[in-house]
Amino acid sequence: MLAPVQLNGRKANFIVDTGAAYSCLDLRKAGSFGLQPKNGVAVTLNGRKHTTTQIDVTSIGPVEIRNLKMALIDFSEFERRRGSGEIQADGILGLDVLRLGRAVLDCQQLRLFWKAVPGAPNVMASTLRGAGWTAVKLELKDNLYFANGILNETPTRFVVDTGAFATLVDRSFAARAALKQSGRRLQIRGLHNVDTQSHVAYPTAIAIGGFVLKDFPVATNVLRKPGLLDNSVGGLIGSDVLGRNLGVIDCEQHMLYLKSPGAR
Helix, strand or coil, X not given: CEEEEEECCEEEEEEECCCCCCCEEEHHHHHHHCCCCCCCCEEEECCEEEEEEEEEEEEECCEEEEXXXXXXXXXXXXXXXXXXXXXXXXXXXXXXXXXXXXEEEECCCXXXXXXXXXXXXXXXXXXXXXXXXXXXXXXEECCEEEEEEEECCEEEEEEECCCCCCCXXXXXXXXXXXXXXXXXXXXXXXXXXXEEEEEEECCCCEEECCEEECCCCEEEECCECCCCECCCEEEEECHHHHHHCCCEEECXXXXXXXXXXXCC
């Protein structure tokens, strides 16, 4: 999901990523937006320290944020992994900004909404429940969203990650949950992570809160390591699950809503 953004009045495209605790800008493009690193101000992301910059005015649709701090990260490797016909991303809108703007994400239609009135009656929740969506309460920790779940009858926690193109299961947890890998191999890459030993696997069932998926493919990956995720997390729920199952994420109420395609 890409969102048009303006940084100090200059146009940019940002990935909308609930799996990013902190918003960031491509280091190589900071100068084109008239931005410079802030001396002595750094943040640690995925186990690495990064310099930051401060943007006077960040505009995302009708929302205007002043004096927003963003991490500066080199996107060159990430850009090479994207298709040549895709719009290149200038940065990532993380959960810090999405929560600040009380965002609602429609993961099927790839739309980003902002709640205009804080604490307004939650009509959306009753509407979605009445139309057959399953509500899943999200836990906010370290500025990431976690959902309790089950994979092959083994309880775990999942990070809800709109920036992940595929749903990933940590390789060590996959072994404990008796998840059988197929012979099909994938190469999984993130901003700071490369795994050439990933395989496609088919769990007998995945439960995200009370929502159950059957025969849905996942990819195994090394997720549990310093700077990434701890041993309580079994995997990431990616945009494949969220998009195909009509996912809606409410960043004010910390709720995820899912509905199977074709369900009434």
